[in-house]
Structures are given as C-alpha cells and as structure tokens.
Amino acid sequence: MSQDLESQLRTALRPIAPSAALEKKLIASVTEKPAFAPQTGRFLRRGARSRAGWLSIGAAACLLIAVGMQHRLRERDERANGLEARRQVVEALRMTSQKLDLAYEIVKSQSTALDDGNPGA
Amino acid sequence: MRHRGINMRHANIVMLLALLTPAMAWAAPNPRLVLPDFTALAHRATQAVTITLDSSLLSLAGRFLDGNDPQDAAAKEVIKGLQGIYVRSYTFEQDLAFSEADIDAVRKQLAAPGWSRLVETHSKKTHANVDIYIMVDNKQAIGLAVIASEPRQFTIVNIVGAIDLEKLHKLEGQFGVPKLDIDAAKTPH
Secondary structure: OOHHHHHHHHHHHHOOOOOOHHHHHHHHEEEEEEEEHHHHHHHHHHHHHHHHHHHHHHHHHHHHHHHHHHHHHHHHHHHHHHHHHHHHHHHHHHHHHHHHHHHHHHHHHHHHHHHHHOOOO | OHHHHHHHHHHHHHHHHHHHHHHHHOOOOOOOOOOOOOHHHOOOOOEEEEEEEEHHHHHHHHHOOOOHHHHHHHHHHHHHOOEEEEEEEEOOOOOOOOOOOHHHHHHHHHHOOOOEEEEEEOOOOOOEEEEEEEEEEOOOEEEEEEEEOOOOOEEEEEEEEEOOOHHHHOOOOOOOOOOHHHHHHHHOO
C-alpha cells in the first residue's frame, strides 16, 4: 500500500521537460525586458530629481526655522533687556524722587522751625 | 590768481574751524558727570545700586513702559527727551561709613561753569544733607544732579537731557515725590 503511494508520488513529482510553448514565452519575456530599461532609468532620474527637490525644500525649511529661531532669540533678548531697562528707569526715578522728597522735608521742617521762632513774620 | 587767493582763504577758514570745533565742544557745558569708581565703597556697603542708562537704553525702556499704567506713564513722560540717567547709591550697616572725600570728586565737577546749586539742605536732626544742582542752557534744564548723604546712605543721581521740572512734579503720587517749591528753596551758589 505504502509502496503504491510512493511510486505514485515519484511519478507525479518527476522532472518534466518544459513544453515548447512555455520556452517561447520565456524567451519572449526575456527579450522584451530591455524595452523596459529606459523607462526604469527615467524613473530613477525622476526619483533623483524629486529627491533633490525634497532636499532643497528641506534645506529651505531648515533655513527658515533657523532664521525664525534667531529672530525669536533676538526678540527674547531684546525683551529681557527692555524689561531690565524699564526696571532700572523706575528704580532710578524712585530713588531720585526719594531724595527730592528728603530735600523737601528738610526745607519744610526748617521753614516750619523759622515760622515757630518768629510768629510775627 | 584770484581763485588761488579764495581757495587759500577757504582753506584757512576750514583749518580754523577744525581747530576751534574741539575747543568749542570742550567749552560747551556738559551735564554728564564723570562718576568716580566707587568699588571700594561698594565692597563695604550692604546694598549698592548702580544704574547706568544711556539714551539707547532709555528709548528701549520707553518701549516697555506701559502707557496705561499710571506709574509707567509718568516715568515715560519724564524720560522723554532725556539722554541719560546715572545713579550710584550705597547703603551701609554703620553710621558714617563713607567720607566726604568720596563725594568731593563729584562736587568739584559741579563747581564748574554751567552748574548752579538749586537746593542745599542740611538737617541737624537727621544728619541728612541733600544738594540739588541744575544745568541750564537756553532757559532749558539740560542736567540735574542730586547728592544726598545720610548717616548710612549716600546717593548720587545725574540726569542728562532736557529735563522738564513740571514733569518731575507730576511724579507726585507715583513715586512719592512731593510738590517741590523749588523757587522758595533756591539758594545762591
């Protein structure tokens, strides 16, 4: 029984020479291939061109981002400097006013003392 | 021949102007004080304030002062037309930690022509002295200097530029500036 099966399998899987039609088809397909080659080249060239395009777009985007970041950093620095300058202006005016106030107080107290000392004046 | 004479005369005038310009610049009153290096004093001080604002920094600060805020608006009005604000202030832990010699270099500059003492105050009670000097050019105050010495603090303020004293008056309530009766307090230099 098993020998039968084995012989059947061997018969089924035996090497068979290809038919003439198949051979023709294969030869035809191989000879047609060069016809596709120029198309592949064009495709490759187009791909390279597209890659170059993407690269330049990427470079332009990078440049834009760098310029934007530089602008933003400069703005941030300017803002920090401006706020510091503002703080210093307020501080300077506060100190100036404090000293003017002190002078005023001294003058006022002296004039009050003079008035008290000379009620007839 | 005549052309040559005119050219020579022009050259002489140009040369004369070139020689006179620096001299004229030197002779023009300069409201900017040369503040001494107070590094040694700053080391002894518990608090040191050094403010140096030139015209570019003042205009930058002006852009960041909010016109809707009363204090900022007042400050903005005051710094309009100013070319510089310079403040040196030192606070000490002990009385009389500084000497008058430290301020002398500034006082000498204020003795120069152009400056006049507006107010000179000495308080026996608090031992505080405040001197206010002003430089006027063409009826316009172009410089202000305040020297205030208290037992534990000494402050020098130098404001350079077109100072509107009225605007300083307007600071009242904003920075605690009272209405200063400058004419009444004026003393001869």
